[in-house]
Amino acid sequence: MSNKAVLETFQISKQYGNNKALHDVNLRIEEGQIYGLIGLNGSGKSTFMRIVCGLISATEGHIELYGKSGSTDLQKQRSKLGQTIETPALYPEMTADENLMVQMTLAGISEKKKIKEVLRRVGLEDTGNKKAKNFSLGMKQRLALAISLITDPKFLILDEPTNGLDPVGIVETRDIIKNLAHEYGLTILLSSHLLDELSQIATHYGILHQGQLITQISADELLKSTNQYIKIITDNASASAEILNTAFSVKCEVLSDTEIRINEQSERIADFNKALIMSGQKVQHLSCNQHKLEDYFLNITQSN
Numbered sequence: 180m181s182n183k184a185v186l187e188t189f190q191i192s193k194q195y196g197n198n199k200a201l202h203d204v205n206l207r208i209e210e211g212q213i214y215g216l217i218g219l220n221g222s223g224k225s226t227f228m229r230i231v232c233g234l235i236s237a238t239e240g241h242i243e244l245y246g247k248s249g250s251t252d253l254q255k256q257r258s259k260l261g262q263t264i265e266t267p268a269l270y271p272e273m274t275a276d277e278n279l280m281v282q283m284t285l286a287g288i289s290e291k292k293k294i295k296e297v298l299r300r301v302g303l304e305d306t307g308n309k310k311a312k313n314f315s316l317g318m319k320q321r322l323a324l325a326i327s328l329i330t331d332p333k334f335l336i337l338d339e340p341t342n343g344l345d346p347v348g349i350v351e352t353r354d355i356i357k358n359l360a361h362e363y364g365l366t367i368l369l370s371s372h373l374l375d376e377l378s379q380i381a382t383h384y385g386i387l388h389q390g391q392l393i394t395q396i397s398a399d400e401l402l403k404s405t406n407q408y409i410k411i412i413t414d415n416a417s418a419s420a421e422i423l424n425t426a427f428s429v430k431c432e433v434l435s436d437t438e439i440r441i442n443e444q445s446e447r448i449a450d451f452n453k454a455l456i457m458s459g460q461k462v463q464h465l466s467c468n469q470h471k472l473e474d475y476f477l478n479i480t481q482s483n
């Protein structure tokens with residue numbers, strides 16, 4: 180049984196002059212998912228997110244947010260949405276607290292204790308009197324994220340949230356996003372042009388290529404299709420394959436006089452090594468290979 184849909188789009192297309200940026204996009208995101216939208220530069224990720232947020236309109240098609248469509252209902256549902264696509268400019272001479280205070284006042288929210296709470300959620304609770312102009316890029320992005328959280332959104336849309344960050348900033352941002360999903364139950368749509376990057380957090384993926392959604396796949400399905408295998412090189416591949424087959428009922432592909440491939444993950448690799456050595460085989464090489472997620476992404480985009 181499927182969970183409740185937070186977002187569903189039906190044949191969304193967007194035309195900019197002669198350029199069709201999106202073609203008939205049918206995408207579904209369910210409650211609790213961290214949905215990674217992947218695509219090369221110019222594939223239409225930002226355009227799609229802007230349409231969902233109501234910042235621009237689609238040329239064709241329609242969207243449903245929490246099961247509602249139609250401009251009035253959609254506008255109501257958008258109050259459950261937070262985004263960092265168009266965030267207000269930060270005031271450089273103000274602290275994190277002061278920046279949030281201004282944005283809360285503009286949003287008509289008076290609960291001051293909320294400032295501490297959202298700063299804690301994004302790991303900026305200890306910035307004290309430091310002014311925003313002295314923040315690192317990562318801290319500025321987290322402050323922008325904090326601003327998007329002051330209205331208590333249930334669904335968060337983040338356009339390339341780790342773009343431009345150093346490795347420490349990337350890990351911090353990833354942890355914050357995971358935490359927002361797991362601890363606070365937010366559904367999250369985020370974009371990146373790197374599948375490896377998203378694979379650390381996403382539960383589901385959509386691959387956009389030249390404006391078309393060519394695949395939607397869960398993290399589990401993706402792992403299966405990225406095909407892990409064990410490679411073994413011995414002095415006699417056929418004999419080694421027979422030994423492993425007899426001992427473990429394992430299916431070995433004999434690729435040459437010396438090389439075997441076994442299509443499984445690495446868990447039994449030490450047992451295979453031991454069995455071969457005990458049987459007098461000379462094991463020269465034993466490794467576990469995983470097709471990189473980026474290869475999967477390249478394969479799927481090149482064949483479309």
Ligand SMILES: Nc1ncnc2c1ncn2[C@@H]1O[C@H](COP(=O)(O)OP(=O)(O)OP(=O)(O)O)[C@@H](O)[C@H]1O
Nearest residue numbers: 195198200218219220221222223224225226227372
């Ligand atoms: N306001 C606009 N006017 C005209 N063309 C636009 C506009 N915004 C985007 N485009 C075009 O639409 C296509 C999709 O752009 P979009 O920014 O949505 O892609 P993207 O996947 O988000 O790329 P990036 O990762 O570079 O941000 C591109 O060809 C882009 O040049």
